[in-house]
Amino acid sequence: PELIDDVKPHPVFGKVDRATHWAMRRSLYSGTKVHELFLGGDGSFFPVLHCDMFYLHGFVTQIYGEKEFVCYPPEQTPFMYPRADNPKVSQIGNPLKPDLEKFPLFTQANAVSTLVKPGETMFIPFGWWHYTRLHGPNIAYGGIGLNALNWPNFINDVAGTRSDVAWKSNAIRLYGKVAGAVMSIQEALTP
Numbered sequence: 001p002e003l004i005d006d007v008k009p010h011p012v013f014g015k016v017d018r019a020t021h022w023a024m025r026r027s028l029y030s031g032t033k034v035h036e037l038f039l040g041g042d043g044s045f046f047p048v049l050h051c052d053m054f055y056l057h058g059f060v061t062q063i064y065g066e067k068e069f070v071c072y073p074p075e076q077t078p079f080m081y082p083r084a085d086n087p088k089v090s091q092i093g094n095p096l097k098p099d100l101e102k103f104p105l106f107t108q109a110n111a112v113s114t115l116v117k118p119g120e121t122m123f124i125p126f127g128w129w130h131y132t133r134l135h136g137p138n139i140a141y142g143g144i145g146l147n148a149l150n151w152p153n154f155i156n157d158v159a160g161t162r163s164d165v166a167w168k169s170n171a172i173r174l175y176g177k178v179a180g181a182v183m184s185i186q187e188a189l190t191p
Contacts, residue, residue, distance in 0.1 A: 014147030015190040016183050019056075023179045024146075028158050028172070029054055032144060040065075040138040049080060049090035049131050054161075055153035057145030058124040062116045065138035070095070071112045074127035079109040095131055116140075126150040148187060151180050 018024060019034055032053050038060070051074075052058045060067070072080065081091040081103050092098050098106050115135070116122045124130055126149075146154060155176030159169040 014149070015187040017146070018148075018151060018183050019144050019146040021179075021183055023182050025175065025179075029056065029144070029146075029154075032056065034143055036142040038138070038140040038142060040134045042134065042136045044134050044138075046132045047094050047096065049092050049095045049129055051088040051127055051129055052124065052144070053088060054157045055126040055150045057126050057147070057150060058142065059121055059145060060116065060124075060132075060140050060142040061121040062118050063139040063141060064118055065140075066118075066135040067116050067122075067138055067140060068133040068135060069114050069116060069122050069124070070131055070133070071114075071124065072109055072129040073112070074129075076109050076129065077127075079105045080129050081106070090129065096133075126153065148180075148184060151176070151183075155180070 019029070049072075060069075083089050083091050092103050092106060095106075100107060114122065123145075155173060159172040159176070
């Protein structure tokens with residue numbers, strides 16, 4: 001915690017950062033972190049083709065080394081073969097060596113690839129599929145973004161995954177409407 005000031009200011013993707021807003025219940029995005037530190041070695045990669053949880057925006061600031069991001073826009077979701085039990089994770093396995101007999105539509109996917117160097121930040125909007133590859137020893141700082149654009153998807157996803165009890169899901173949706181309205185008012189009043 002004493003190093004958090006070293007990575008401020010936290011990127012804000014709107015007039016109000018809903019992820020750290022006072023009205024935000026942190027328990028809603030448990031399973032992911034507002035702040036993450038990524039360490040890796042030469043040739044390693046995060047081979048899981050995925051969209052970030054809960055429809056959160058993501059960002060990664062490169063501190064040391066270089067990291068390649070391979071991304072696919074949301075409209076290419078049919079080519080990603082989402083898992084039935086978790087539609088934000090692909091069935092493909094290793095996207096560097098996909099089984100094209102099992103996943104033939106993946107050949108129609110068009111990746112956007114970029115190399116992020118120290119001091120640069122990669123923004124990954126919610127719904128974008130991606131994986132990463134490291135080019136040498138690597139240190140990066142990552143975080144989440146939540147704003148009015150992804151708030152409805154976030155609340156619906158949390159309500160659908162956090163509880164199999166209808167009243168709890170409805171309570172989360174109600175909270176989302178009230179807290180979202182408070183944040184929207186603050187955004188409207190912020191110059």
